[in-house]
Amino acid sequence: MGAWDAWIGREEVRTDRVDAGLVSRWLATFDRDAPSDGNVPQGLHWCLCLPDAPTAKLGPDGHPLRDDGLASFLPPVPLPRRMWASSKVAFLQPLHVGAVVTRTSRILSISEKSGNSGQLVFVDVAHETSSENGLAVREVQSIVYRAAAGLETPLSPPVESARSFDANGWDAQRVVVPSEPLLFRYSALTFNSHRIHYDLPYARDEERYRGLVVHGPLTASLLLDLARRALGDNALASFAFRGLSPAICGEALHLVMRGSGNEIELAAFAGDGRQIMAASAQGHI
Numbered sequence: 354m355g356a357w358d359a360w361i362g363r364e365e366v367r368t369d370r371v372d373a374g375l376v377s378r379w380l381a382t383f384d385r386d387a388p389s390d391g392n393v394p395q396g397l398h399w400c401l402c403l404p405d406a407p408t409a410k411l412g413p414d415g416h417p418l419r420d421d422g423l424a425s426f427l428p429p430v431p432l433p434r435r436m437w438a439s440s441k442v443a444f445l446q447p448l449h450v451g452a453v454v455t456r457t458s459r460i461l462s463i464s465e466k467s468g469n470s471g472q473l474v475f476v477d478v479a480h481e482t483s484s485e486n487g488l489a490v491r492e493v494q495s496i497v498y499r500a501a502a503g504l505e506t507p508l509s510p511p512v513e514s515a516r517s518f519d520a521n522g523w524d525a526q527r528v529v530v531p532s533e534p535l536l537f538r539y540s541a542l543t544f545n546s547h548r549i550h551y552d553l554p555y556a557r558d559e560e561r562y563r564g565l566v567v568h569g570p571l572t573a574s575l576l577l578d579l580a581r582r583a584l585g586d587n588a589l590a591s592f593a594f595r596g597l598s599p600a601i602c603g604e605a606l607h608l609v610m611r612g613s614g615n616e617i618e619l620a621a622f623a624g625d626g627r628q629i630m631a632a633s634a635q636g637h638i
């Protein structure tokens with residue numbers, strides 16, 4: 354598909370500031386109060402150091418163009434359908450309002466795979482977010498690109514009306530129905546113009562999703578919030594998630610958690626029992 358060696362190790366450095374307005378908009382988006390410890394909520398780092406390509410340089414999916422030669426940080430993978438596949442995050446210290454942050458991102462690997470759904474290219478990116486106090490968040494993010502879907506491709510995910518989600522065996526449960534305003538607010542917080550999150554004809558006709566797709570980091574932030582409800586603010590030292598199937602706007606999302614200490618398991622399921630996200634976490638010892 355391409356010789357990717359030139360892209361491995363490429364770095365991008367961005368700076369930002371954790372301003373009070375961003376934090377209050379984030380809290381409003383998630384219907385919650387400010388953390389009691391005065392720091393910012395875990396997961397807010399996904400709203401910092403954002404891509405700021407001019408509108409004229411956005412591609413057909415609403416993301417910055419990938420065929421912009423070496424000007425673009427991400428490699429020009431020719432598969433059009435992008436998804437956030439997974440992330441492994443270490444929360445080393447909390448960020449605070451007013452912090453000036455620097456994020457260094459580096460392309461770790463690019464791998465071509467053949468999945469049940471077709472051809473896949475994974476791009477793994479290491480991000481390190483630091484403030485004046487030192488390294489705060491370390492993350493390895495995996496972005497996946499998928500082949501184009503023709504008009505004959507069945508809409509995904511399929512509806513499995515004969516099954517339903519069973520919360521037995523989980524210690525904590527919360528149901529959220531992601532609405533269009535929630536998706537819009539999260540796109541705005543992350544300056545993410547990816548059309549699968551707000552443009553229904555595009556999501557359905559071009560990428561063949563059954564509806565608007567809930568952002569992976571939005572579902573992950575809802576799971577972090579479930580952990581926060583059980584364990585308190587900034588309680589996690591690490592958090593890893595993997596998107597298994599797209600969550601669809603307007604459909605119930607069952608957020609669940611069990612375990613404690615170093616073995617916390619979290620997950621998100623659709624109402625028909627389809628698993629949307631698998632996650633694990635460790636608390637600060």
Ligand SMILES: CC(C)(COP(=O)(O)OP(=O)(O)OC[C@H]1O[C@@H](n2cnc3c(N)ncnc32)[C@H](O)[C@@H]1OP(=O)(O)O)[C@@H](O)C(=O)NCCC(=O)NCCSC(=O)C[C@](C)(O)C(=O)O
Pocket residue numbers: 435436437438439466467468469470471473495497499545547566567568569570595596597598599600
């Ligand atoms: C990714 C899909 C298409 C692969 O589905 P599949 O059935 O084709 O894959 P598979 O057959 O299960 O696996 C094939 C290979 O891929 C690997 N693999 C498989 N899945 C993952 C994963 N998640 N993370 C890392 N690796 C993964 C898997 O381990 C295997 O590797 P192997 O051959 O070496 O054994 C499928 O799992 C899926 O649809 N997942 C849901 C993704 C999702 O909903 N993400 C959030 C919404 S998109 C979004 O937020 C976007 C945003 C914010 O705008 C933005 O662009 O950044």
